[in-house]
Every structure is written in structure tokens, then in C-alpha cells.
Amino acid sequence: MQGRARIAVVLTALVLAAGLLSASPAQAVALPTLPTAGANHWSCKPTRAHPSPVVIVHGTFGDGKSLLDRLSWTMHRAGYCVFSLNYGNRATGPIARSARQLKAFVTKVLEATKAKKVSLVGHSQGGMMPRYYIKFLGGARKVDDLVGLSPSNHGTSNPLLLTPGLSHLCPACLQQKTGSPFLRSLNAGDETPGAVSYTNIATTHDEVVLPYTSGFLRGPRTTNITLQLTCPLDLSGHLLIPMDGAAIRLVLNALGRRGPADPAYRPSCLP
Numbered sequence: 001m002q003g004r005a006r007i008a009v010v011l012t013a014l015v016l017a018a019g020l021l022s023a024s025p026a027q028a029v030a031l032p033t034l035p036t037a038g039a040n041h042w043s044c045k046p047t048r049a050h051p052s053p054v055v056i057v058h059g060t061f062g063d064g065k066s067l068l069d070r071l072s073w074t075m076h077r078a079g080y081c082v083f084s085l086n087y088g089n090r091a092t093g094p095i096a097r098s099a100r101q102l103k104a105f106v107t108k109v110l111e112a113t114k115a116k117k118v119s120l121v122g123h124s125q126g127g128m129m130p131r132y133y134i135k136f137l138g139g140a141r142k143v144d145d146l147v148g149l150s151p152s153n154h155g156t157s158n159p160l161l162l163t164p165g166l167s168h169l170c171p172a173c174l175q176q177k178t179g180s181p182f183l184r185s186l187n188a189g190d191e192t193p194g195a196v197s198y199t200n201i202a203t204t205h206d207e208v209v210l211p212y213t214s215g216f217l218r219g220p221r222t223t224n225i226t227l228q229l230t231c232p233l234d235l236s237g238h239l240l241i242p243m244d245g246a247a248i249r250l251v252l253n254a255l256g257r258r259g260p261a262d263p264a265y266r267p268s269c270l271p
Contacts, residue, residue, distance in 0.1 A: 036084040037069040038076025042112050046081050052119045052144045053081035053109055054255065057102065059124025060091045060172055067123065067242045074248050075121075080255070083109050083118075091125050092170040095182060099132040106133075106142055119145040119255055123242045124208065125172060127151025127200070127215070132186055140194025147199045147254045147261075149241045150206050152176045153191075154214035155183045178214065192219030199254040199261040201247050203227045208238035223260035225250060231269035245271050 039056065046053055054075055056068055064084035076082045085105040088098035106118050120130045120143055127148025133139035134146065155178035167174050175182040192198045198217055204226060206212040216224040227234050227247060236244040249267030254260055 036065045036082075037073040039064070039072045039082045039084040041081070044081035044113065046113055046115050047079060050078075050080045050255075051115060052117050052255075053083060053113045053115050054119045054121055055102075055106060055109060056082065056084040057120055057122035057126030057130055058084070058086070058091060059122070059126045060170070060176070062123070062126075063090060067239060070243045071121065071248055071251070075252070075255070078252060078256075081113055081115075088172065091129075092172050094171045095125070095129050095175050096132060096136075098129055098172070099137055102130060102133050103137050103139065106139070110142065117142055117144040119143070119147070121145075121147045121149070121251055121255075122151065123149045124238065125152055125176060128153045128176070128186075131191075134196055135186065135190075135193050140196060143194070143196045145197045145199065145255055145260070147201070147251050148215060149201050149247060149251070150203060150209050150212070150238050151200055151215045152209050153200065153217055154178065154187065155180060156209045156214060158208060158210050190219065191217045192222050196221065197254070197258075197260040198222040199225070199250070201225045201227060201241070201250050201261075203234070203236055203238070203241050203247075205235055205237040206241075221259055223254070223263050225261060225263070230266055234269060245269075 056072055058064055058066060058068060064086045072082050072084060087101040091098060109118055122130055128151045130146055134143055155176050157178045161173055161177045198221060200215050200217055202212045202215040204212055209215055231246045234246055241247050246267045246269050250261055253262055253265045
């Protein structure tokens, strides 16, 4: 059953990627999206308990809603001001350009909420791309927490990145290949700059970021969590981790305390 579930997830990812890659960039931009549950209420004002609004950052081939409704709604119900953006032609465009879009969106959120900093919660590329904003675009002064769900911090050895024509259709895909010039530059020196708290949540069942440990970072104010060390029977893979109950509870733990997630915290393993 476990093997069949993983195959189904991989096939879903391949179908999604094939459909998006077969479209032109203009077509990809035109795909409609609905509002993310609980997000982008621009009149929301942060509370003393949750002073930093949360920006959700989607992954490659995704958008500000795909796979993210449960995560967004849970944070909204917990009392956070939650925002979600679309960027980078479904995050297929050059990552540095996407990071500049994130910078503009964070500026808009801070102006609307009057907050001093935001927290970022990102899935896949969305957990890695903000590090470019933090390291090179002044984001270290604007970000409190960065929480990555299966982030591609050190790239992936997934052979799908060698698909012919991918460099034209999805520059960000090749930039996420293990050892790419982009990642060598991003990870040179300090991997966790600024006073930002970094939490990385990975799953051993990841079919996209290979190996799954490439999502982890080295540095102070950093917690790296393997989901199955907390919940051994959790079968969530790359696509499902943003909707996973235990993973979402780990996100809330990271956002609700000083510093990154508590490495000793054990969330409920209920779905």
C-alpha cells in the first residue's frame, strides 16, 4: 500500500508538471486561481500574541492556493494575519526574479499591517527562494521566521530535471538541481544569515527533493526536523506535506515561540 501511494503521488506530480510545461508562459500566467482560505484579508491587523503576519510561499508549478488551503486556514484560525502570493510564472521563472517579487509583496504586507517583520512559510522552492531575498535583497531585516516544508535548500538529484527543453520552460527547475551555480552562490558562506529563525521540515517519503536531507540547513537559530522521527507512520510525501496535520503543528510551533521550532516538541500525529 505504501509503494502504491508513493507511485500515485509521483504520477500526480508528473501529470501536473507535464500539463504546465506544455503550456506557453503566457498560458501559465493566465490560469485562474481562487483566494487561499483565510488569506489576503488586507484589513487584518496583527495582535500582540502574533505580531508578525505570515506570508505563504508556494512551490514550483504551484500558485498561492495549490495544496495550501489547510495550512493557511489553520494559521488564520490560530489568530495570524495570513497572506499568500503568486509569483514567477507558477514559480518556473528565474529564482532571483521571483525573490524580487516576494520582496515587493512583503513590502505591501508590512505597509498594510504596520508590522515590523513578517514570517515566511514556504513549500518546496517556496522554502528555499526566500533565502535569496533574505541574503541578497535586504530581507534579513524584514523576516522573523522562515519555515520550509520539504524545501529545496540544497537542490535535488531528481532525474526529471534533465528533461529536454526544461531550461527554456522552467529555468527555476534547473536552478534547483544539486550543485547548480545558483545554489552554490546561495549556499556559499553563511546559509542562515541575519537574525532570522530557520525551521526546515522534511519527509523521508519525498519524491521530488532527493535526498530529503538536502532541505536541511547548517547554522545557528536553525531546527531541522524529519517528520517520520516524530510520527513514524506518517506517509506524507513532497506534495502532501503542506496538508499534513503533524507538519502544520510543527509550523505553528515554530511561529509561536522565539527562535525556530523546538526540536523536543512532539506534535499529535493525527491526520
